[in-house]
Amino acid sequence: MTATLVKGSQYNRLPLTGSIEVPGDKSLSHRVVLFTALASGCSHVRGLLDSLDVRSTIAAVETLGAQVELKAQRGRLSGTISGPMIAGAGVQIDCGNSGTTTRLLLGLLSGRQLEATLTGDESLSRRPMRRVTEPLSSMGAVFSPMDHLPITVQGRATLRAIDYHSPIASAQVKSAILLAGLSAEGTTSVSEPHKSRDHTESLLPAFGIDVHVDGLKVSIEGGKELSPCDCDVPGDPSSAAFLLVAAALLPQSKVTVTNMALNPTRIGFLTVMRRMGANVEIRINERNTLGQETVGDVTLSWREGLIATTVTADEIPALIDEVPILALLATAASGSTRFECVGELRVKESDRLSAIVEGLTALGCSVAVDGDDLIVNYGPPLYSEHETLVLDSRGDHRLAMTWIVAARAFAIDIDIPGILCCDISYPGFIADLMSLSQQ
Ligand code: S3P
DSSP states (O other), rough: OOSSEEGGGGGGOOOOOOOOOOOOOOHHHHHHHHHHHHHHHHEEEEEEEEEEHHHHHHHHHHHOOEEEEEETTTTTEEEEEEEEOOOOOOEEEEEETTTHHHHHHHHHHHSSSSSSEEEHHHHHSSSSOOOHHHHHTTOOEESSSSSSSSSSEESSSSOOOEEEEEESOHHOOOOOOHHHHTTTESSSEEEEEEOOOHHHHHHGGGGGOEEEEEETEEEESSOOOOOOOOOOBBBBHHHHHHHHHHHHHHEEEEOEEEEEEEOTTTTTHHHHHHHTTOOEOOOOOOTTOOOTTTEEEEEEEOOOOBBOOOEEEGGGGGGGGHHHHHHHHTTTSEEEEEEEEGGGGGGGSOOOOHHHHHHHHHOOOOEETTTEEEEEEOOOOOOOTOOOOOOOOTHHHHHHHHHHHHHHHTEEEEOOOTTGGGGOOOOHHHHHHTTOOOO
């Protein structure tokens, strides 16, 4: 294997077998870093994801005055984080590639009496920010400009509470407003059209903050301080999805992912895989929890005869980051699989909708976009011993990992420029995938 070439052909579609623990959950890691840094006192943390995105959040809270003492061990960070953050004026924060760092910080900084400028890489600088700056402006923060990074935010020690109806189901938007709500006078509420991941509302009570959830509406009372909380971050289901889908595509495979976050707002992909005929077994570990988060083990045993399904708009937020890898799975499911209302994919780390179409088409699959729906027809990628395909990662970690799985599952040699971007969410992904080939 050269730096970017994945020689899937050399594995000849051999099964994946064994048990593995994937790195810590990215969404939980961001929140654990931010919440422990907000709390007055020292929190012990274990299992934080040691990836580029989470390091952006860690660097941000350090710039803002939190004391961070973490040691890296096998892709995980453990140690202490002590708050509260006490930054002076004129702070510069580089958010790298991370949308979660940016949008959650814009919310948090809105409620601080300081001026800060947030920057990001080329991909992040293209991503829409008005979805958070608009509601946060109505709470009293001032942003310049409103749409894209670099953005300078002028926060206020006390904000106005709002009752915001978000037009999109986005955990980043919801979390930004709730974090600003901590500094507002009165009750701040956010409602969304479909339920997005609920880590912010599930973790804040562990830090002593009451959160009221009523269906699709979440409310928080302003003026409360966070208390320190010891946190043990479980494995990331979005990372596990790549290994579990690979196992579902390779005959005779049996893979178990241990100590994985099982929050229902994150494991929609398992529900969809089951509906497609995959054999998925979930065991909850009652003793291991983080706040209100469930943790456990997931086993995927390969089974013949996957069938197509329709993934409805209501189901999308619970699997939004898994659409690229589920689209690859859908090429092996008889019939036509439809992912409804996935327009949000256009504004992720890259335009994932066009990238899925381009990549799967290059692999010889039949795929189309109908408005905001993605349609994948049966017809798995074809194996050719003599060809090397080039599929650009577009610098997008979830695309790079999808094409790596395509190479391994369909025994194709694929050259993936920018493959190192896997480190954004899953450092060591190729080594983990290949280790399951040898057990
Ligand atoms: C995230 C929320 C999702 C997801 C992203 C992480 C989070 O984004 O795609 O990878 O941690 O809150 P949106 O909230 O924009 O859907």
